[in-house]
Amino acid sequence: MATDWLGSVVSINCGMTLGVYQGEVSSVDHSSQTISLRQPYHNGVRCPVPEVTFSAMDIKELKFLDIQNTANKPSSGQGATTEASITASGRHGQSNRVSQPHVTSSSSHSSTAPITILRRAPTGSSNSRGGTQATQKKNGVRNGGAGGPMRPKDDECFRDGAEEDLDTDFDFEGNLALFDKAAVFSQIDGTNGNRSQHLSAQGEHKHQNYRHDENILEVKPVAYRQITVPQHGGKEYCTDSGLVVPSVPYELHKRLLAAAERRGLTLERRLETIGVCSCQMALTLLGGPNRLTPKNVHQKPTVVLLCGPHIQGAQGISCGRHLANHEVEVILFLPNFLKMQESVTSEVTLYSRTSGKQVASLKDLPTSPVDLVINCLDCHENRLLREQSWYQSAADWANSNRAPVLSIDPAVNEQRQDIEAKWTLSLGLPLPLTETESRVYLCDIGIPKLVFQEVGISYHSPFGCKFVIPLHSP
Template identity: 85%
Template sequence: MATDWLGSVVSIDCGLTLGVYQGEVSSVDHASQTISLRQPYHNGVRCPVPEVTFSAMDIKELKFLDIQNRGNKLSSVQGAATGASVMTSGHHSQSSRVTHPQVTSSSSHSSTAPITILRRAPAGSSNSRGTTQATQKKTSVRNGGVAGLMRQKDDECFGDGTDEDLDTDFDFEGNLALFDKAAVFSQIDGTNSHSTRAQQHSRQDEQKAQTYRHDENILEGKPITYRQISVPQHGGKEYCTDSGLVVPSIPYELHKRLLAAAERQGLTLERRLETIGICSCQMALTLLGGPNRLTPKNVHQRPTVVILCGPHIQGAQGISCGRHLANHDVEVILFLPNFLKMQETVTSEVTLFSRTSGKQVATVKDLPTSPVDLLINCLDCHENHLLREQSWYQTAADWANSNRAPVLSIDPAVSEQCQNIEAKWTLSLGLPLPLAETESRVYLCDIGIPKLVFQEVGISYHSPFGCKFVIPLHPA
């Protein structure tokens, strides 16, 4: 009887396009081959309509999830089933019909196929739930394999048990408006009075005001004094550092007295030569490209430096620089005439340089004909200005001007009003001398003179070098 199945809970699979529906059977029409479900769920979601009607040709599979008066109907179904099958594992054809009291299929399935009834376990019963789940798994594997088992799990999770319309979006703003933040905090504070809360806010503001960044001073310092060096004899020119500190120039006579005082205190000429050699080498390495040029992977492009030296202390400073450059894998060519009488200091520096990979030449014709990476000029001397009139000096200067390489001049002479070799960079020692007006960029080298030695010659000195040994100077 069609009325015997009314009120039963069924699951109807209409394929991938229409999906799966669950609901309570409200009517079965044998004439029109349709079945209707009340309070239907579509793919686990409550349908917005109260009733849905299905045609037999749309039904792929039908499962009974719960049957009213199960005991009486099982016997009647088993006796009346003559060839119909409620649920089979095969695909139904498009010509399926709804019969009384079950949906039949015109496919070639056997008429003795058993009727499968899937029933949920009562809530709160663990034993019956386990038994029902075991029965469901066996039935699902037998009638649909793994796919049937997965569909059964989906039905258990999403088939029923929810009465809310999940299609409605959750109102976040409305829900947030229900939260009274002020009331909650007042409950948390409890016994805190308004004055106590005001004190807490004031304390938080003070703590916030005392918070500093990593690059901010915690303690307020005194105003910066940019003129921290004063000299008894001014050289006539002033320079300033990148930070704005004023560095005055001094005449050569005062510079000479300063070096003599340093020697009396133990800062010997050999120590100064080593310091000047290291600082000028570091500056030259930076001019050559630094880490971008001098790397183990770039040994085929080692920079070439030519150092032009005379037989005096300035020449010894250049030889010391060349020794350190050679130790840093720079190809160094040292020009020093061997027919001139040299000071003992120069001879000692030449001996040390000969232990390196550097090359020493005595004539201009042995110098490279192609441009080199850097020229270091140490030809001039503060004491003997007649060297520039000698032929070897003029020849070396002409070669340097024709080579078109950038020139670094170390400790140039003050009296040189007209540069024989135009330098791009000039390195002064300790304090700058009043050099002639050129386009050369002036740098200052720290040669390690203590502060008390400056005071001995009447110079009030505060180091402008900061964390460096070589700093640039700009015209003030």
């Protein structure tokens, strides 16, 4: 009877247009030639309706995936009688008749179109593996075990897959088209919105979405103006994190350095700190680990230092000494002055113990472009140096060499800069430099916080984990 197959799990192939459906047989109507499935799946996706009905005219292929045991089921008087048979090849090629159902329907040409139940037969006696598994099923012994009946779940796991129809390709594009991406993300956004409203009602933080670099434990807003000065230099900068760094006039900067020296931060300590920090910046500008490697000894970078007979010149010589220690080819230009500051003499003595070169004439400098020029010609105290011939000649050589220039602690000049610098390194706090295309950087020279307070500066370090940071115009 047709009702004997109720509850069986079947797969119905309706062609490329309608696709493939799977579900549990809920009814078979012989008179109307229809079959209904409950809890159906369409192309592997659960259908939104609880039941679907198919006409025999639309069915291309029907396969039973899980047939209910009809031996213990009472026959029902409802429905029409269905009958069919298929041939399954045994171990020795013998034919066995297995009773299976089929439904007949009348087509538009008055011919019958059966719903065919297909099963692929085992490979026969030539395949020893298939024969062994068929014997195990016949004897009712579990795969790998002995003496116990095979459970249905084990049968699904360990059978040879002879009943699988592998001729039909899976429709990936059709299955993907069933996924409504917009609806899923809309549902996710709605869930997050409800959660945000719930948390807001409980008095928690309003913003629940954070970037990867935000602190979720932050309980108060950040004060971006953490440095205040009694005398403003007229220009402000900001760091990458948004902290405001004001510029200071040279007079206040000079009093800050004097206070630091009284507290023990002597000139020699500052020169060493400035030399290390400026050297680290120069190494980064030269290419860092991509350029300075033991395998790249034939392409060592060349750096030219232009220094004067003052503290700024001593800072540059300290930087050149550290660069030479890092296997950089350094050429120091320092004219033979009649009088130089003691700090310059001490730095020249240390520099002479390195592999760096020292020249006193511009004729001895390279005529071809070098990798980097470091400008330390300017002096905050003596502005007349700019008018001397050696200074102008050195500035002309730097501008004509076509090499990028790094200026360390340049003097404030409201009119012009004689050497066009690509980078400018300020110390402690920036000075109100001339508006140029130079990128301004700030160097931490180790001045304690209480020393800033002695000169009336409220100070919080903007450096974070670095000793040299870039500054940007707001």
